[in-house]
Amino acid sequence: MKKQELIHLHGLLAQVENHYEMDTGEEVEHDEYTSLGVRPTSIHKSKTDHKNAVFALAKGITSEMESETRERVPASAD
Template sequence: MKKQELIHLHGLLAEVGNYYERVSSRELQLEKYDSKGVRPTSIHKSKTDHKAAVFALAKGITGTMDAAESTETVPAQAD
C-alpha cells in the first residue's frame, strides 16, 4: 500500500470512529492511538508511523465495539 493510500485509510477510519461515537454515545478507547501522535493530517509523518496509527485506531474502534456488545443484555424470548 502506498503512503497516500494509507493516509486516506487513516482518514476514513478516523471518520468511522467519529461516527461511532456520535451514534452510540460511547467514547472510544484510543489511548494507544493517541500516544502515537499521528493524525490523518500528519502528512509529514512516515508511512510506518501511519501504518502503526491505523492499526492502533482500528484496534481501539473494534475493542470499544466488542466491549459494548458484551455488556449489552438481550431480553430472553421464547418463540
C-alpha cells in the same frame, strides 16, 4: 500499500470513530493511538507512522465495539 493510501485509510477510520462515538454516545478508548501523535492530516509523518496509527485506531474501535456487544448480549442461563 502506498503512503497516500494509508493516509486515506487513516482518515476513513477517524471518520468511523467519530460516527461511532456520535451514534453510541460512548468514547472510543485510544490511548495507544493518541500516544503515537499521528493524525490523518499529519502528511509529513512516515508511512510506518501512519501504518502504526491505522492499526492502533482500528484496535481501539473494534475493542469498543466488542465491549458494547458483550454488554448488550445477556448472559445465557445455565
